[in-house]
Amino acid sequence: MEYISIFFQYVGQYLKTRLTYRADMIVEIFSDLLFQAVNLVFILVVFGHTNLLAGWSKDEMIFIYGFFLVPFSIFASFFNIWDFTDRYIVKGEMDRILTRPVHSLFQIVLERMELESLFGVVTGLVVMFYAGDKLGLEISWYDPFIFILLVIGGALVYAGIFIALATIGFWSDSRTDIMPMMYNIGNYGRYPVDIYNKVIKYVLTWILPFAFVGVYPSSYFLEREEWYTYAFLTPVVGIVFFLIAVTLWNVGVTKYRGAGN
């Protein structure tokens, strides 16, 4: 397909630019790693005081965190749209995007990708294998395929939510702090939802379904059968939220007002 070939052209260009600024890239990967380490230490500190949290063991929590890193890193590499309003609406860069014969959201994904973040996939896998080993989990031949499916679902959940938020920019270009707040809420998805109260659990499942990025899909690999329904809903929820977001985006584009002049 045409889009795939455009995608690789951009990736090639991206790597070429990045390799000329090697120091930058190393700093970025390093700071990503540091950030992930801090999160892991937090989990370890919590479990320094207790071995079980609402029926989940320390290693299970670490496994969930490891899993969460994978879809999150994919999202972070391709959907850097947290500053969409500022960059594209207020500064009018959207004008340029709209004069090109490729879907506008796809162009923004391509322009804003940060492939360094994909390093988080490696960290996530390492963490999962470490925790999985301690838990004595076994891997079947079909598990890698299910893993890929669930990861894609989780990444689409994240993408859907953030795309939907970015479309607000088409209607109002005033500053909001909703994006950083949403990143914080996203973090709740990497802890088991039954440690929260019912309302929060409901919100994290059906309204801002971040639970489908971490805990629900991981429960499949942790063999927690009571959550299997949710685990397999992950790709469905991902696709539904993503499609809703793209629809909102397409409507938003028709409301675009252009910048000043």
Place this chain on the structure above:
Amino acid sequence: MQNIIDVQGLKKEFKSFSSRSGLKGAFRDLFTRNYTIKTAVDDISFTIKKGEMVGYIGENGAGKSTSIKMLTGILTPTDGKIVVNGMNPHKEREKFVKTIGVVFGQRSQLWWDIAVQESFRLLKKIYNVPDQQYEEHMKDVIETLDIGPLLDKPVRKLSLGQRMRCELAAALIHNPPLLFLDEPTIGLDVLVKLRIREFLKRINEKYGTTILLTTHDLSDIEALCERVVMLDEGKIIYDGPLKELRENWAEGKQIQFQFSEEATLEELQHLTQEHLVVWEKGESDLVWVASVEADETVISGVIGKVTAAKKIADLKILEISTEEIIRNIYVEGAVRHG
């Protein structure tokens, strides 16, 4: 000839929120908002035929940019019908933009940190231009714009003039039949301007490219366009040949005499009494300006009479510039048709 652009009753309104003053006002704004509707483009209609070069002029805020953005599919019109290249720009945006080229003078199409040719390569991919067509066409474009030596430099290291030439080339990668140029020569020096104009003329002749150009620099329009569309407050106030605009508005000419000896008003009036002449004193005692109607016999009559009687050091016939004409039109607010 077929119409490339067909615009009927095009309208664009912006709803904007006007805030009240003071803290009390801010509180009231929370509950009831004052919206004002600003009509940026108000019911305009025109058609442009294949191969035309049209100048689109107007003061800031006259609605030029807004209408160009509707024609290029960036903005959705509030009302009216647009058909460009046989398509509705906004409805079929992705297919439509393959048939146009756009240059916004104040906004770059190129990627800032990568070399110009890399930008071109990405655009080639985006527009899905076959290798052979690209090679042939771009070789010519690159040569004419003389940007060969710039191709391996990153865009951020180019001067404005160099960048602008690259922008033009980038807009033509897919050899579009229709080109929109919004302020393409803004801030450029005379030589670059001339080169860009020549280039535009050339592609117009060679490929029959239709060009719609907005500019504040009327010399661009004079050099390129036979037809102008003039906007004021969102309405078209003139649409026709530039020549006709000049003829209808530039009534009369001025003849400026610089005498080598002093002259008085009475003396000059006496000399030219058989013609209708208004004499005015120029910058110094020796300079006098005669305003006459643009008629050959009158002009030569006046010059003959004066030069026969008095010694002159210099003589100029001043034509009213297009710029002045346009200014006059805006002052009067409408165009008289001859």
